Amino acid sequence: MTKIKSLFISLVLTLGVSTAIAGSHGSTLDLVKERGKLMCGSNTGLAGFGAPNDAGVWEGIDVDVCRAVAAAVLGDASKVEYVPTTSKVRFTVLQSGEIDMLSRNTTWTLSRDVDLGLEFVGVNYYDGQGFMVNKSLGVSSAMDLDGASVCIQVGTTTEMNLADFFKANGMSYESVPVETNSEADAAYLAGRCDIYTTDASGLYASRAGYPDPSAHVVLPEIISKEPLGPAVRHGDSEWADIVRWSLNAMIIGEELGINSGNVEEMKGSKNPEVLRLLGVDAGYGAMLGLSDDWAANILTQVGNYSESFEKHIGPNTPINIQRGLNALYKDGGILYAPPFR
Amino acid sequence: MQTNFIRKIIFDEKSRALLIQTLVIGLFAVFIYLIAQQTAYNLEKRGISSGFDFLNISAGYDISIRLIPFSSEDTHLRAYFVGLLNTLMIAVCGCILATILGFLVGIIRLSSNWLFRNIAYVYVEFTRNVPVLLQIILYYSILLNLPKIKQAFVIFDTFYLTNRGLFSPSPIFKEGFSIVFWSFIFAIFFSILIKRFLKKKQEQTGKQYPIFLINSAIIIFTPILFFYVMGMPLEFDSPVLKGFNFKGGMVIRPEFLGMLFGLSIYTAAFISETVRSGIISVSKGQREASQALGLKSSFVMRLIIIPQALRVIIPPLTSQYLNLTKNSSLGIAIGYADLVHGFGGISLNQTGRAIEIMLIVMLTYLSISLTISLFMNLYNKSVQFKGNA
Numbered sequence: 001m002t003k004i005k006s007l008f009i010s011l012v013l014t015l016g017v018s019t020a021i022a023g024s025h026g027s028t029l030d031l032v033k034e035r036g037k038l039m040c041g042s043n044t045g046l047a048g049f050g051a052p053n054d055a056g057v058w059e060g061i062d063v064d065v066c067r068a069v070a071a072a073v074l075g076d077a078s079k080v081e082y083v084p085t086t087s088k089v090r091f092t093v094l095q096s097g098e099i100d101m102l103s104r105n106t107t108w109t110l111s112r113d114v115d116l117g118l119e120f121v122g123v124n125y126y127d128g129q130g131f132m133v134n135k136s137l138g139v140s141s142a143m144d145l146d147g148a149s150v151c152i153q154v155g156t157t158t159e160m161n162l163a164d165f166f167k168a169n170g171m172s173y174e175s176v177p178v179e180t181n182s183e184a185d186a187a188y189l190a191g192r193c194d195i196y197t198t199d200a201s202g203l204y205a206s207r208a209g210y211p212d213p214s215a216h217v218v219l220p221e222i223i224s225k226e227p228l229g230p231a232v233r234h235g236d237s238e239w240a241d242i243v244r245w246s247l248n249a250m251i252i253g254e255e256l257g258i259n260s261g262n263v264e265e266m267k268g269s270k271n272p273e274v275l276r277l278l279g280v281d282a283g284y285g286a287m288l289g290l291s292d293d294w295a296a297n298i299l300t301q302v303g304n305y306s307e308s309f310e311k312h313i314g315p316n317t318p319i320n321i322q323r324g325l326n327a328l329y330k331d332g333g334i335l336y337a338p339p340f341r
Numbered sequence: 342m343q344t345n346f347i348r349k350i351i352f353d354e355k356s357r358a359l360l361i362q363t364l365v366i367g368l369f370a371v372f373i374y375l376i377a378q379q380t381a382y383n384l385e386k387r388g389i390s391s392g393f394d395f396l397n398i399s400a401g402y403d404i405s406i407r408l409i410p411f412s413s414e415d416t417h418l419r420a421y422f423v424g425l426l427n428t429l430m431i432a433v434c435g436c437i438l439a440t441i442l443g444f445l446v447g448i449i450r451l452s453s454n455w456l457f458r459n460i461a462y463v464y465v466e467f468t469r470n471v472p473v474l475l476q477i478i479l480y481y482s483i484l485l486n487l488p489k490i491k492q493a494f495v496i497f498d499t500f501y502l503t504n505r506g507l508f509s510p511s512p513i514f515k516e517g518f519s520i521v522f523w524s525f526i527f528a529i530f531f532s533i534l535i536k537r538f539l540k541k542k543q544e545q546t547g548k549q550y551p552i553f554l555i556n557s558a559i560i561i562f563t564p565i566l567f568f569y570v571m572g573m574p575l576e577f578d579s580p581v582l583k584g585f586n587f588k589g590g591m592v593i594r595p596e597f598l599g600m601l602f603g604l605s606i607y608t609a610a611f612i613s614e615t616v617r618s619g620i621i622s623v624s625k626g627q628r629e630a631s632q633a634l635g636l637k638s639s640f641v642m643r644l645i646i647i648p649q650a651l652r653v654i655i656p657p658l659t660s661q662y663l664n665l666t667k668n669s670s671l672g673i674a675i676g677y678a679d680l681v682h683g684f685g686g687i688s689l690n691q692t693g694r695a696i697e698i699m700l701i702v703m704l705t706y707l708s709i710s711l712t713i714s715l716f717m718n719l720y721n722k723s724v725q726f727k728g729n730a
Contacts, residue, residue: 087690088686088687088689088690091690091693092695095387095389111693112693115389115390115692115693116389116693117387117389117390117693137585145585146584146585147583147584147585147586147588148584148585148586149505149585149586154402154676154682154686154687154690159401159402159687160401160402160413160691162403163401163402163403163412163413164401164413167412167413167414173403174405174505174586175402175403175404175405176405176676177676177678177682177687178676179673179674179676186485187485190485190486190504191489191490191504191505192485192504192505192595194585194586233387234387235386235387
């Protein structure tokens with residue numbers, strides 16, 4: 001299926017003469033406004049980050065970035081069409097113009113940013129690659145993994161980190177390539193592989209869905225930097241700015257203590273930055289080509305970063321991730337948004 | 342003169358056809374050229390790099406199922422060859438198994454035994470009417486439910502069956518084994534000579550010789566004899582469970598087995614129908630005539646029916662081989678590291694060169710398919726009627 005899709009996309013890239021021209025003329029912002037909805041590339045299903053819930057509504061912190069952009073541009077966070085993408089086709093789908101933005105636990109790297117014609121606009125989750133093993137194996141460190149079979153999602157940075165890590169430590173392994181998160185879960189639970197490796201966040205998300213989550217342990221070693229963030233096509237800076245600042249608005253919202261419950265109340269605040277953010281002090285929306293209440297819409301409809309985090313992946317959810325690196329810079333993390341002025 | 346020329350083009354059927362065909366080809370060439378131009382332009386405009394220099398940078402990922410050594414430091418080009426070999430391996434093994442199974446089932450479907458005939462019938466109707474992708478996934482899922490590595494199912498104390506594959510001892514060839522090998526090759530050549538000689542003798546004298554028995558004995562016992570003469574220059578490296586996995590020995594991975602079962606069981610259903618139609622196509626009179634001449638029934642099948650049936654079987658068999666080879670690209674569904682999975686998938690994703698890589702992969706499949714067609718057509722010619730029959 002994936003193969004067929006990527007083939008199809010290459011065909012579209014090749015034959016899509018007319019669409020390409022149309023796409024390059026109108027800006028993405030105009031296109032989204034005209035269409036009345038945002039096309040957002042999401043995961044095929046990663047609990048807490050981007051997955052449909054029981055009612056079929058997409059949820060997660062990656063999904064919230066899409067919703068924030070829709071709230072900013074269209075004034076309605078629900079006007080998003082989610083296009084599930086596997087790790088392999090995600091960039092092609094974005095390049096070919098099938099989606100307006102990609103928000104799908106995607107690591108920001110140099111070659112992706114430069115060579116693939118993409119533009120990463122920020123980081124919505126600081127992650128790192130980890131290993132999960134069954135407790136019964138009695139493994140306590142990633143250094144004990146020599147000779148193990150490893151389930152790995154193909155076409156990811158994790159795949160290359162894994163090769164580097166085992167090589168650097170003089171260990172061997174058998175790679176068991178899988179396409180999606182759920183395939184990896186199935187192969188891991190069946191015992192086809194000893195270890196499942198992906199971004200630590202993904203491991204927590206997967207583990208939450210296992211029949212007996214306590215039987216699996218995520219090893220302490222984190223072997224890579226994985227800044228995950230939304231990406232857009234290169235060459236439309238206006239649109240990149242909108243996505244970047246939609247994410248920043250959520251982070252600044254947390255810094256300033258604005259949440260989905262107190263937006264109206266905060267409009268009476270004396271803090272000038274709050275007034276600028278909520279559009280009481282007019283003019284900032286116009287700079288982005290949006291209405292002045294764009295950030296207020298984000299915070300009312302989606303909430304600030306902390307709300308999104310706690311709702312989807314925080315300690316009170318089955319996924320149970322601590323803020324850690326993803327706390328605000330003033331709370332000991334590295335989450336930091338440029339000033340809103 | 343001028344009017345003559347124009348009149349000729351308009352009214353002469355041959356010239357007109359030529360003109361139209363030239364125009365169509367010309368238009369098509371322009372069309373292709375424009376698409377290529379536009380694609381290059383679009384890629385450049387979007388800041389997507391293109392070109393083939395990525396082939397020489399290191400791949401950065403590992404492939405577990407491989408016939409030649411490969412590590413993450415090797416280039417994408419080598420990853421291509423690893424994938425190509427895996428594709429060829431599944432295609433060759435699949436075609437062989439599918440042919441054997443297909444011929445068996447095809448013959449059983451014509452059997453007079455009601456039970457066998459109908460089992461074969463159900464098998465054919467079930468497998469050829471269910472998408473092959475589902476069958477591959479089914480067999481793979483079954484293989485994943487084999488015993489886990491620590492509870493390996495032991496066969497004869499040498500083979501270990503687990504959901505990570507079938508582990509078996511691997512041969513270690515010691516000094517002198519090459520002589521055993523060459524004696525085997527020599528035995529094959531020798532048996533061909535014997536066959537020719539005895540055939541000729543049969544034509545002259547009419548006396549029949551047990552050629553098959555004689556040659557089997559030569560081919561089997563010559564290498565065995567040399568094996569003992571050279572002092573048994575062969576040892577086995579047995580797999581031993583150490584840590585997470587078996588160390589040493591060889592392994593056949595479940596991904597390969599899943600593909601092999603899926604592809605060959607599916608394709609065998611089509612081949613069996615081809616075989617059945619081939620056998621039925623031989624006119625009844627041929628069988629009756631040969632029986633009237635007093636031939637044994639096994640001879641009737643082998644000497645009269647099958648050679649004539651082959652003429653009907655080979656062309657559709659060729660297209661089944663082509664289908665199987667192309668279907669091997671479904672390996673991506675269960676993680677079999679074929680050409681599309683590794684080079685056409687992972688390399689594509691790491692480098693972003695979708696058009697270049699897809700072109701290479703498509704050209705490769707085209708070459709494989711054309712090669713299969715070529716050889717099957719040659720074989721087809723060799724089984725056709727010769728002379729003015």
